Amino acid sequence: MMCELGFFCKKIRSYCDKPIEGLFSQGLKHALENELQEFFRLLAIVQSQVQQTTVDTPMSEEVPKRGNVMSMAKLNVWMRECRPRLQAVAKLLDKCGMLKGGKICSVIYRHSLHGHPTTRAVTNSLLSTVAKPLYLMLCQWILYGELEDPFNEFFIAADPYCKKDALWHKKYTLR
Numbered sequence: 001m002m003c004e005l006g007f008f009c010k011k012i013r014s015y016c017d018k019p020i021e022g023l024f025s026q027g028l029k030h031a032l033e034n035e036l037q038e039f040f041r042l043l044a045i046v047q048s049q050v051q052q053t054t055v056d057t058p059m060s061e062e063v064p065k066r067g068n069v070m071s072m073a074k075l076n077v078w079m080r081e082c083r084p085r086l087q088a089v090a091k092l093l094d095k096c097g098m099l100k101g102g103k104i105c106s107v108i109y110r111h112s113l114h115g116h117p118t119t120r121a122v123t124n125s126l127l128s129t130v131a132k133p134l135y136l137m138l139c140q141w142i143l144y145g146e147l148e149d150p151f152n153e154f155f156i157a158a159d160p161y162c163k164k165d166a167l168w169h170k171k172y173t174l175r
Helices: 002-017 023-052 072-080 082-096 102-112 117-130 132-144 164-170
Strands: 054-056 062-064 156-158 172-174
Touching (some): 082 102, 102 117
16 A cells, blocks of 8 residues: 555656646646645654654664554554545546646546545545636636636637627637
8 A cells, every 4th residue: 555655646746746837737736736745744744653653772773662653554544544535636647637728627527526525525626726727717708808818728719810890700719
């Protein structure tokens, strides 16, 4: 199980370390970094538990204290909670790692309909972070009639060279 957690963590970290272009991809990267931060927080807690169960000797050897020793079974229990979360994120990353724009939101949304409560919770959390740029673009478009789309990810495209006599019919098109 520990190797599997390391594999998932490495896969997520490799996506986060790549240069990302696009608001939706940046949102996904931010959400993944938040998931990794939670995992590293748990690792820090486990590491402090391990350090509390050992005593330094004068010969700088660590000898376990008697009583409350961190065993592999206890470590397994500590890590059991984060395994399904990291697994769900890694599987989701396989499906939407190379996508751009609203397609990322679509894939995450499809996964949010999953029956497993942990997978559903993880994908809903990711979706709320990734969909923020879409929400802001929609608000800007609906409320102010302005299209701010620096990476051409929005489902509506504007033609900046459209003549004034054709604004109503040709200025905006669906992608």
